[in-house]
Amino acid sequence: MTQRAKIDTEGPDPGPGHGTAAPGAAIDAGAELDPVHPVSPPAPHFRPGGLLGAEVAERVARGAVNDVPVRSSRSTPDIVRANVFTRFNAIIGVLWVIMLIVAPIQDSLFGFVIIANTGIGIIQELRAKKTLDGLAVIGEAKPTVRRDGRSAEVSTSAIVLDDVIELGPGDKVVVDGVVGEAEGLEIDESLLTGEADPVLKKPGDQVMSGSFVVAGGGAFTATKVGREAYAAQLAEEASRFTLVHSELRSGISTILKYVTWMMVPTSIGLIISQLVVKDNNLRESIARTVGGIVPMIPEGLVLLTSVAFAIGVIRLGRKQCLVQELPAIEGLARVDVVCLDKTGTLTEGGMDVTELRTLGGADPAYVKKVLGALGESDPRPNASLQAIIDAYPDSEEWRCTESLPFSSARKYSGASFSEGDGENSTWLLGAPDVLLPSGDPALDEIDHLNEQGLRVLLLARSPRELDDPKVAGGARPTALIVLEQRLRPDAADTLRYFDEQNVHTKVISGDNAVSVGAVAGKLGLPGAEHTVDARRLPADRAAMAEQLDRNAVFGRVTPQQKRDMVGALQSKGHTVAMTGDGVNDVLALKDADIGVSMGSGSEATRAVAQIVLLNNSFATLPSVVAEGRRVIGNITRVATLFLTKTVYSVLLAVLVVCSQVEYPFLPRHLTLLSTLTIGIPAFFLALAPNKERAKPHFVKRVMRYAIPGGAIAAVATFLTYLVARHHYTGEGALEAETSAATLTLFLVSMWVLAIIARPYTWWRVALVGAMGGAFLLVLVVPWLQDFFQLKLVGVTMPWAAVAIAAGASALLEFAFRWVDRKFPA
Numbered sequence: 001m002t003q004r005a006k007i008d009t010e011g012p013d014p015g016p017g018h019g020t021a022a023p024g025a026a027i028d029a030g031a032e033l034d035p036v037h038p039v040s041p042p043a044p045h046f047r048p049g050g051l052l053g054a055e056v057a058e059r060v061a062r063g064a065v066n067d068v069p070v071r072s073s074r075s076t077p078d079i080v081r082a083n084v085f086t087r088f089n090a091i092i093g094v095l096w097v098i099m100l101i102v103a104p105i106q107d108s109l110f111g112f113v114i115i116a117n118t119g120i121g122i123i124q125e126l127r128a129k130k131t132l133d134g135l136a137v138i139g140e141a142k143p144t145v146r147r148d149g150r151s152a153e154v155s156t157s158a159i160v161l162d163d164v165i166e167l168g169p170g171d172k173v174v175v176d177g178v179v180g181e182a183e184g185l186e187i188d189e190s191l192l193t194g195e196a197d198p199v200l201k202k203p204g205d206q207v208m209s210g211s212f213v214v215a216g217g218g219a220f221t222a223t224k225v226g227r228e229a230y231a232a233q234l235a236e237e238a239s240r241f242t243l244v245h246s247e248l249r250s251g252i253s254t255i256l257k258y259v260t261w262m263m264v265p266t267s268i269g270l271i272i273s274q275l276v277v278k279d280n281n282l283r284e285s286i287a288r289t290v291g292g293i294v295p296m297i298p299e300g301l302v303l304l305t306s307v308a309f310a311i312g313v314i315r316l317g318r319k320q321c322l323v324q325e326l327p328a329i330e331g332l333a334r335v336d337v338v339c340l341d342k343t344g345t346l347t348e349g350g351m352d353v354t355e356l357r358t359l360g361g362a363d364p365a366y367v368k369k370v371l372g373a374l375g376e377s378d379p380r381p382n383a384s385l386q387a388i389i390d391a392y393p394d395s396e397e398w399r400c401t402e403s404l405p406f407s408s409a410r411k412y413s414g415a416s417f418s419e420g421d422g423e424n425s426t427w428l429l430g431a432p433d434v435l436l437p438s439g440d441p442a443l444d445e446i447d448h449l450n451e452q453g454l455r456v457l458l459l460a461r462s463p464r465e466l467d468d469p470k471v472a473g474g475a476r477p478t479a480l481i482v483l484e485q486r487l488r489p490d491a492a493d494t495l496r497y498f499d500e501q502n503v504h505t506k507v508i509s510g511d512n513a514v515s516v517g518a519v520a521g522k523l524g525l526p527g528a529e530h531t532v533d534a535r536r537l538p539a540d541r542a543a544m545a546e547q548l549d550r551n552a553v554f555g556r557v558t559p560q561q562k563r564d565m566v567g568a569l570q571s572k573g574h575t576v577a578m579t580g581d582g583v584n585d586v587l588a589l590k591d592a593d594i595g596v597s598m599g600s601g602s603e604a605t606r607a608v609a610q611i612v613l614l615n616n617s618f619a620t621l622p623s624v625v626a627e628g629r630r631v632i633g634n635i636t637r638v639a640t641l642f643l644t645k646t647v648y649s650v651l652l653a654v655l656v657v658c659s660q661v662e663y664p665f666l667p668r669h670l671t672l673l674s675t676l677t678i679g680i681p682a683f684f685l686a687l688a689p690n691k692e693r694a695k696p697h698f699v700k701r702v703m704r705y706a707i708p709g710g711a712i713a714a715v716a717t718f719l720t721y722l723v724a725r726h727h728y729t730g731e732g733a734l735e736a737e738t739s740a741a742t743l744t745l746f747l748v749s750m751w752v753l754a755i756i757a758r759p760y761t762w763w764r765v766a767l768v769g770a771m772g773g774a775f776l777l778v779l780v781v782p783w784l785q786d787f788f789q790l791k792l793v794g795v796t797m798p799w800a801a802v803a804i805a806a807g808a809s810a811l812l813e814f815a816f817r818w819v820d821r822k823f824p825a
Contacts, residue, residue: 044221046180046203050146050164064161066175066225079129083121083306087260088297089114095290099667103287106668106787110294113671113679121303128310131317143174143603146219161225168217168380169405170583170602172210176224179205183379184216184405188586198407212604214559214583215405217380246327247334248635251698252305255643259298262650267293269657288663292656295649295670298642300679304686305635311687312627319623320599320615328610331594333628333694335577337569338498338621339562339588342509342516343383344581344598345618346523348486351383351455353391355482359442367479370459373398374429377415382406384457385413385429387483402466406430408510408559408584416466426466428475432458433512433556435472442477446512453518455483455511485519490619492523497622499526501693506552506569508534508562510584513555520553527552534561544568562588579621581605596621626691632698633690637756638682639702640709644752645678647710648717648745655718662734664721664741668788672778673742676771677749684767685757704823705756708815713748716808720744720801727797736793740801743792746775747805751812 096111186198375389397420406413412430460475517531578592581601589595597609724737
């Protein structure tokens with residue numbers, strides 16, 4: 001789009017414009033939200049100096065402030081409620097109360113464990129909330145607001161109704177309003193409307209929160225703030241901001257749903273079996289019934305998942321990495337393609353002018369004067385123009401009559417001047433290969449510079465008016481400005497890390513393709529020598545995806561193409577992360593599986609990204625990937641432990657019901673087993689280092705081990721129990737039978753733990769050994785024997801229990817290896 005608005009700084013009373021209602025029009029309060037043609041009140045009178053301090057205070061007093069809640073974390077009551085009031089806590093709570101009434105305190109230990117687990121979960125989430133909220137304040141967008149005739153940055157929540165807010169390239173529109181000043185103001189409303197083309201805004205036009213500036217500048221008056229603003233209403237209506245899919249959490253939810261279905265009929269059968277069929281002591285029957293139900297509940301699995309995510313947030317927070325959506329940690333660990341924008345990611349933001357080459361005999365002094373005037377014409381220069389401003393100060397002799405701010409889609413900017421001698425001229429500054437026709441001799445010289453990784457801009461004089469759609473046609477080349485980009489010192493190591501981790505890197509830049517390839521080559525990116533000019537990419541998604549798979553570096557990519565390229569990669573089954581810091585990256589960041597923004601990036605990029613690198617260090621990304629892999633890999637490990645227990649508990653209950661025998665365990669026995677074979681080990685395993693690449697199909701990967709593991713443990717335990725029932729007779733037989741069954745179940749569960757803990761390190765071997773030692777201590781210390789009601793009687797049956805456990809362990813090894821071959825993850 002090349003139509004421009006004339007500069008207007010007088011702030012006239014705007015009349016009805018695009019998207020506004022005529023003065024006095026009735027407003028329908030129940031009208032459906034429409035970002036393209038919204039119903040709005042009459043346009044307010046624009047006050048260039050903004051509100052007075054007293055007016056601001058009056059609006060704050062009546063609540064006309066932008067009080068939209070921060071999305072970075074849940075409130076403290078929500079955290080407490082989510083950890084305390086769960087379905088499984090309710091079941092266990094009822095059972096705990098029953099056990100406190102009918103049984104010794106030893107059989108109520110499981111309730112205290114749940115209280116401790118819930119407390120740990122709450123504390124860790126509150127720590128994570130504190131970290132998130134602190135980082136959110138650091139990374140918060142601070143719009144520039146005019147008050148008392150002065151401009152100052154304020155927090156988004158401090159904006160009040162009728163505030164005058166300034167806009168520049170990359171700024172996000174934080175509240176609804178009406179434009180009062182416009183200087184080539186182009187706003188992208190695609191996040192609201194889906195329309196990719198920027199909209200030219202003039203005084204009187206409406207702007208909607210959730211849109212962002214792609215070119216030009218201006219100011220607008222806030223007409224709707226807080227929850228009345230369009231973006232806030234959308235967010236509340238859809239209850240979203242959980243945009244990242246978490247396979248881990250959805251998988252655990254699926255598992256818990258099936259567990260609940262299994263628990264209900266099994267528990268009913270067990271209750272009938274123990275309370276009605278067997279004519280035992282009522283209190284003993286109740287205790288053994290509860291002992292059968294409690295271990296069916298994988299209560300610690302949800303806790304450990306929350307704790308692992310929370311600790312991940314805290315660890316990344318220490319590295320100045322703001323995770324705006326918790327599942328993003330998991331998402332980045334699953335990424336197999338990272339799309340990088342060159343500027344601000346591989347290179348630092350600043351640039352330096354290294355050379356000025358005049359063309360066609362142009363006077364160098366005159367060219368420098370033109371460049372100085374162009375720099376002065378843009379109140380919010382980008383990095384390239386800032387380097388020119390630093391090198392060529394404005395002489396103040398020329399007056400800018402019209403300006404054309406830089407646009408990523410257009411690839412050039414421009415301005416019209418009234419020169420000191422009264423002559424008028426129009427100048428364009430931008431990409432040489434866009435402004436010059438193909439085959440122009442100047443392009444050969446430019447290619448040579450680009451091959452060195454230098455950035456080259458062309459200064460050209462246009463014979464046309466600046467608002468002519470074909471202003472670039474027939475432009476006469478006048479000078480080449482050669483810029484040197486500063487490479488990030490950590491970029492090469494980061495690219496090497498991704499290559500070693502089999503994560504494919506794609507450099508997608510709007511700069512000249514040869515220049516981008518040279519920069520990527522200096523950083524050692526594989527495939528940098530085969531750079532593709534995106535203007536030659538096919539529009540068809542499938543064909544584009546083939547090109548993207550074969551190549552690594554792309555130049556002259558438009559913002560819409562970046563979005564299309566992300567979609568093309570996703571269509572091939574890739575999980576895509578997109579990094580960027582400029583407004584031209586917003587659409588791609590939004591569509592990518594994971595969007596990563598630099599802290600110094602535009603407000604719009606920080607708003608749509610799931611992860612913000614507040615220290616602007618590309619080198620932080622490996623830490624995020626590693627943290628995600630640690631969380632996913634470890635939760636997959638410990639989920640197998642928890643669900644193996646659920647499977648063997650359900651099967652044991654079914655076997656007991658079918659056999660019409662007493663349930664072999666009291667709650668104290670299974671509390672001891674769960675603590676030593678699952679609870680304590682799982683906590684350490686969930687927080688351990690883990691660099692294994694994340695794999696899909698979480699539920700399948702967990703259940704393929706849990707089902708055979710649980711089945712083998714249940715059958716082996718029940719076999720020992722039946723053998724013991726025939727071996728022991730008389731008083732105390734049930735206690736002896738329980739002790740033998742407990743020994744077998746412990747040994748088989750320990751073997752499951754030993755398999756899950758692989759590959760072994762010194763601390764993992766020590767962990768498994770310590771758990772075995774703790775159980776041995778219970779068996780040999782008299783008061784612990786009495787406390788847990790565990791005492792091995794005789795020699796024959798205990799060794800028979802060990803033999804059965806050994807056979808089951810060998811079967812476990814065979815079953816797990818067979819599963820690996822038959823059902824590979």
